[in-house]
Amino acid sequence: MAEKNVTLKLERVSKSFAKVENDEVTHALNEIDLTLNGGEFISLVGPSGCGKSTILRLVAGLIHPTTGRVAVNGNEVREPSPERSMVFQKPTLFPWLTVEKNIAFSLKMQGKLKGNEEKVEQMLRVIGLESFRRDYPGQLSGGMAQRVALVRSLISEPDILLLDEPLGALDAFTRMNMQDEILKIWHENQQLAMMVTHDVDEAIYMGTRVIVMDANPGRVVADIKIEEEYPRDRSSAVFVEYRNEILNRLHFGGRR
Numbered sequence: 070m071a072e073k074n075v076t077l078k079l080e081r082v083s084k085s086f087a088k089v090e091n092d093e094v095t096h097a098l099n100e101i102d103l104t105l106n107g108g109e110f111i112s113l114v115g116p117s118g119c120g121k122s123t124i125l126r127l128v129a130g131l132i133h134p135t136t137g138r139v140a141v142n143g144n145e146v147r148e149p150s151p152e153r154s155m156v157f158q159k160p161t162l163f164p165w166l167t168v169e170k171n172i173a174f175s176l177k178m179q180g181k182l183k184g185n186e187e188k189v190e191q192m193l194r195v196i197g198l199e200s201f202r203r204d205y206p207g208q209l210s211g212g213m214a215q216r217v218a219l220v221r222s223l224i225s226e227p228d229i230l231l232l233d234e235p236l237g238a239l240d241a242f243t244r245m246n247m248q249d250e251i252l253k254i255w256h257e258n259q260q261l262a263m264m265v266t267h268d269v270d271e272a273i274y275m276g277t278r279v280i281v282m283d284a285n286p287g288r289v290v291a292d293i294k295i296e297e298e299y300p301r302d303r304s305s306a307v308f309v310e311y312r313n314e315i316l317n318r319l320h321f322g323g324r325r
């Protein structure tokens with residue numbers, strides 16, 4: 070399938086927040102310059118508070134830069150849009166809708182459900198919840214609910230998929246399965262994916278690029294292209310080299 074023709078630019082983007090407790094400000098992001106394209110899978114890693122989620126929220130249009138510009142295909146991002154879909158660490162489902170209706174929700178809202186019912190079936194199969202289709206979110210485990218939240222965002226094939234630690238709360242087995250499922254869907258749709266993760270292996274396993282950030286002020290310290298074919302072998306020498314490079318950038322490099 071052709072790559073989604075999307076270019077996202079962050080141009081000298083800074084974001085400050087006023088602190089509630091005193092007159093100080095937090096420099097969550099300082100002059101971020103990035104150009105990202107459809108077909109890329111961007112992993113964002115860095116210590117707590119370096120501004121990873123802030124970048125996603127700016128791209129989603131949930132917040133605005135203090136200075137600088139965020140633009141998609143040259144158009145400044147001013148508000149949220151279904152073309153830029155966000156998945157949070159905590160699943161956000163509609164409690165009054167069944168699993169099946171939660172998944173179909175965005176297609177329905179965009180008037181695209183008719184003729185696309187098979188897509189809902191496919192998504193149910195992908196997450197292995199066909200037999201839970203008529204259950205409500207309150208009846209699901211945390212991992213199941215997150216799988217539903219994920220495919221609910223993926224189904225409308227957004228140009229930009231924003232993943233804020235979507236797999237953080239899952240057990241290791243489900244997590245690895247979901248990594249492959251997300252990659253499969255991303256590969257088929259060739260959208261621009263941006264994923265925040267605290268797991269360096271996950272960042273390398275999934276990303277075409279790993280962007281390493283540091284805090285105070287939030288900034289990019291490395292932008293590393295992962296030039297390995299999928300599926301990647303977590304134990305290969307190249308993988309281990311990438312891991313060491315990223316851990317060094319995160320100041321976790323030990324003597325070898």
Ligand SMILES: Nc1ncnc2c1ncn2[C@@H]1O[C@H](COP(=O)(O)OP(=O)(O)OP(=O)(O)O)[C@@H](O)[C@H]1O
Pocket residue numbers: 086087088095096097115116117118119120121122123124287
């Ligand atoms: N709405 C807000 N009001 C005030 N400060 C905020 C707000 N949102 C973020 N911040 C501050 O901005 C900085 C960056 O936050 P952000 O959530 O982007 O970091 P992060 O890298 O995603 O962290 P974590 O890995 O812990 O999720 C932090 O110091 C945070 O306290």
